[in-house]
Amino acid sequence: MTDTQFKDLDRFVSYAEKQFDLPLLAGCFADGRADPKVPSRAVGLSLLLGEVIQSPGLSQLEEETKLPQWQRWVGYHDRISHDTLGYAANRMSPEQLRRAGRFISRKLKRGKAFEASKMHGLLAVSLDANEQFCSDHRSCADCLTREVTCKDAQGNEFKKTQYYHKQVYAQLSGPRLSVILEVEPMRPGEEECGAALRLLRRMRQTYGPRFFDLVVVDSWYTNGPFLQAVVEELGWPVVAVLKQERYEIYQEALALTPGEPTHVVERGEEPNRRRVEIWEVPALRLSDTYTDPVRVVRVRERWTEQTQQGKKWKTVEREQTWIWVVAGELDAYNGAAIRDFGHLRWKIENNAFGELTQHWHLTHCAHHKPVAVLALLWIKIIAFTLFHAFAIVHGKLFRLGKVTLQELRKRVYRSLLCGWPIRCLSG
Ligand SMILES: [Zn+2]
Numbered sequence: 007m008t009d010t011q012f013k014d015l016d017r018f019v020s021y022a023e024k025q026f027d028l029p030l031l032a033g034c035f036a037d038g039r040a041d042p043k044v045p046s047r048a049v050g051l052s053l054l055l056g057e058v059i060q061s062p063g064l065s066q067l068e069e070e071t072k073l074p075q076w077q078r079w080v081g082y083h084d085r086i087s088h089d090t091l092g093y094a095a096n097r098m099s100p101e102q103l104r105r106a107g108r109f110i111s112r113k114l115k116r117g118k119a120f121e122a123s124k125m126h127g128l129l130a131v132s133l134d135a136n137e138q139f140c141s142d143h144r145s146c147a148d149c150l151t152r153e154v155t156c157k158d159a160q161g162n163e164f165k166k167t168q169y170y171h172k173q174v175y176a177q178l179s180g181p182r183l184s185v186i187l188e189v190e191p192m193r194p195g196e197e198e199c200g201a202a203l204r205l206l207r208r209m210r211q212t213y214g215p216r217f218f219d220l221v222v223v224d225s226w227y228t229n230g231p232f233l234q235a236v237v238e239e240l241g242w243p244v245v246a247v248l249k250q251e252r253y254e255i256y257q258e259a260l261a262l263t264p265g266e267p268t269h270v271v272e273r274g275e276e277p278n279r280r281r282v283e284i285w286e287v288p289a290l291r292l293s294d295t296y297t298d299p300v301r302v303v304r305v306r307e308r309w310t311e312q313t314q315q316g317k318k319w320k321t322v323e324r325e326q327t328w329i330w331v332v333a334g335e336l337d338a339y340n341g342a343a344i345r346d347f348g349h350l351r352w353k354i355e356n357n358a359f360g361e362l363t364q365h366w367h368l369t370h371c372a373h374h375k376p377v378a379v380l381a382l383l384w385i386k387i388i389a390f391t392l393f394h395a396f397a398i399v400h401g402k403l404f405r406l407g408k409v410t411l412q413e414l415r416k417r418v419y420r421s422l423l424c425g426w427p428i429r430c431l432s433g
Contacts, residue, residue, distance in 0.1 A: 012420070012421040012424045014414065014417040014421045015418045015419075015421040016421065017401075018058070018392075018393065018396050021396045021400050022392050022396065025113065025395070025400070026109070026110055026113055026395075031106050031109065031388075032050060032051060033047075033102075034050070034099075034102045034105065034106035035047055035049060035050020035051070035053075035098060035103075036098070036099065037049070037095075037098040037099070038097040038098075039093070039094055044082055044084075044086050044090050044094070045081070045082060046094060047080070047081065048080040048081055048082035049090065049094040049095070050094075051079065051080040051081075052070075052071055052076070052080050052091065053095065053382065054388065054389045054392075055070075055076070055079070055080075055422075056070065057366065057385060057386050057389035058389050058392075058393050058415060059418060059419040059422065060365070060366070060367070060415060062367060062370075063370075063372050064088035064091045064372050064373060065088045067086075067091060068085060068086060068087055068088045068091065071085050071086040072085045073423070075422055075423075091373075092372070092373035092375070092378060095372075095373055095377075095378040095381050095382050095385075096373065096375040096376075096377045096378035096381070097377065098377065098378075098381040099381075100377065100380040100381050100384055103381055103384035104188075104384060106388055107187075107188075107384060107387055107388050107391070108212055110388065110391050110392065111178075111185060111187050111213075111391070114183070114395060114399070115217065119183055119395065119399050120178060120183070122180050122181055122183070123178055123179060123180025123181070123182075123183065123184070125343070125346050125347055125350065126343045126346065126347075128219040128220055128339075128347070129218040129219050129220075130178075130179075130218065130219065130220050130221070130222050130347050130350055131177065131178055131187065131209075131218045131220070131222070132176075132177050132179060132221075132223070132350055132351045133174055133175065133176055133205075133206075133221065133222070133223045133224075134174070134175050134224075134351070135172060135173070135174045135175075135192070135198045135201075135202075135226070136172065136173060136174075136175060136359065136368070136369075137171070137172045137369075138171045138172065138173060138368065138369055138383070139170065139171060139369055139370060139371045139374075140168050140169060140171075141168070141169050141170070141374070142166060142169075144169065145169040146374055146375055146376045146379070148171070148191065148376040149170065149171065149194075150169070150170050150171065150172060150192060150193075150194055151168065151169055152168050152170070153165050153167060153168075154166060154167075154168050171191065171379055172191070172198075173189050173190060173191045173192065173201070173383070174189070174190050174198060174201045174202045174205055175188070175189050176188040176189070176205055176206070176209060177357070177359050178218065178358075179350045179351070179357060179358065182398050182399075183394060183398045183399060184357060184358035184394075185358055185390075185391050185394070186358050186362070186387045186390070186391070187209065187213065187217075188205050188208065189205070189380075189383060189384070189387065190208070191379075191380060198226055198227070199226070199227055199231070202227060202232070203232065203235050203236075206221070206235075206240055206242075207240065210240045215240075215241055215242075218242075219242070219243075220242055220244065220334075220336065220347065221236055221243070221244045221245075222244075222350055222351055223245075223246045224247045224351065225247040225249035227246055228247060228248055228249070229295070229296075230292060230293040230294065230295025230296035231295050233246070233292070233296045233300075233331075233333045234296050236333075236334075237298075237333050237334040242334065243333065244332070244333045244334055245330055245331075245332055245336070245348050246330065246331045246333070247328065247329070247330060247331075247348065248302070255290055255291070255292055255293075255302070255331075259290065259302045259304055259329055260304070260329075262287045262290075262302075263285035263286075263304045267283035267284050267285050268286050268341060269284050269340075269341065270282065270283050270284070271342045273307075273345075273346075274309075277310075278309065279309065280307045280308065280309040281307070281308045281309070282305060282306075282307050282342065283305070283306045283307075283308075284303060284304070284305050284340075284341035284342055284345065285303070285304040285305075286301065286302070286303050286304075286340075287301065287302040287303075288301055289301065290302050292331060292333070296333070298333070300331045300332060301332040301337075302329060302330070302331055303330045303344045304327070304328070304330075305327065305329075305330070305341070305345045305348075306326070306327050307325065307326045307328070308324065308325050309323075309324050310323055310324065311324055328345070330345070330348050332344055358394075361390075361411075362386070362387075362390060366386060366389075366390055367386075393411075393415070394411070397411055397414050398411075
């Protein structure tokens with residue numbers, strides 16, 4: 007291990023300070039505690055760094071805050087108890103944190119960090135809903151509820167109430183950098199589409215109409231009122247999955263696309279190359295609540311995969327069919343382009359959402375209180391974006407394939423433990 011390896015934390019902090027004005031950003035951690043002993047900035051920076059080094063909960067984070075190096079960086083020379091961390095988080099302003107998240111995304115866009123994420127010259131935002139966590143016993147004022155049927159030890163069925171939190175995310179995916187632009191919690195009694203529209207309306211106001219060019223969604227959103235609102239009220243075209251069970255239009259689309267495909271393209275690199283057959287129907291009626299004609303693109307993809315059977319490897323043929331609905335102005339983009347927009351959501355390797363779930367404890371809640379749930383989620387998203395920008399846009403090691411993102415996070419932690427003297431955050 008060389009000396010320079012101990013400097014990863016220092017590099018990360020310098021990058022965040024210089025590129026994103028971290029001292030100014032730290033203002034977003036202000037909370038409403040009366041006469042706090044521990045400054046909110048020290049709490050917020052601890053929570054932020056805790057996310058980067060993958061601290062699994064507030065008690066473990068309390069342990070980290072005993073490190074002198076940690077204390078020097080956050081500017082508070084004592085341990086911070088898990089009670090204080092949770093209490094302060096529940097008094098932070100999710101709105102302020104959201105503004106900080108937006109500030110970072112805007113800076114990244116100005117710095118051309120999303121250029122590589124453009125597909126056929128357009129920047130597509132995809133929506134995903136995610137259940138963050140659920141509990142049988144503990145609830146808060148913002149919990150969603152559902153009845154579930156369970157069996158007791160004797161096998162008798164009984165019903166119980168389950169409490170959970172679920173959010174809709176707006177994600178910008180790219181071959182390198184993927185970020186979460188917005189998140190919106192679902193409210194009791196609300197459908198995903200309601201939260202998604204609230205999120206998009208806010209983005210129209212805050213990010214403006216031209217920050218991205220189109221919206222990509224799964225079949226849950228393929229309904230008249232949602233498309234009407236996004237296309238006509240907000241002005242973004244939508245590419246949406248059409249599922250068999252939802253519409254007559256699915257059968258109609260199949261019936262109208264017999265025989266040879268309109269065109270055929272190839273996608274992906276060997277050995278994962280796919281033959282993509284495309285049929286297009288220019289104008290179909292979706293439903294009574296969305297009467298403008300929509301374009302329908304049917305895609306059949308074929309590829310081969312190697313699977314192991316016993317000691318032998320076998321080549322198996324795979325096939326998948328997708329039907330996409332295109333609402334709004336995307337006439338200049340052919341069926342192959344529509345297929346590419348639609349597939350942005352399925353690429354695991356460039357999915358911020360998947361990465362957050364797998365490596366950033368997304369489906370875990372450190373402090374189950376209404377404001378803390380959202381405030382901590384925003385801190386996670388901010389930490390995630392800052393770290394990924396540092397590693398992917400700025401850092402050479404990851405770009406050169408010398409370390410993985412998770413290794414780099416470990417190195418940041420190691421450099422903290424090894425006590426390389428990181429500067430105290432200015433401001
Ligand atoms: Zn709750």
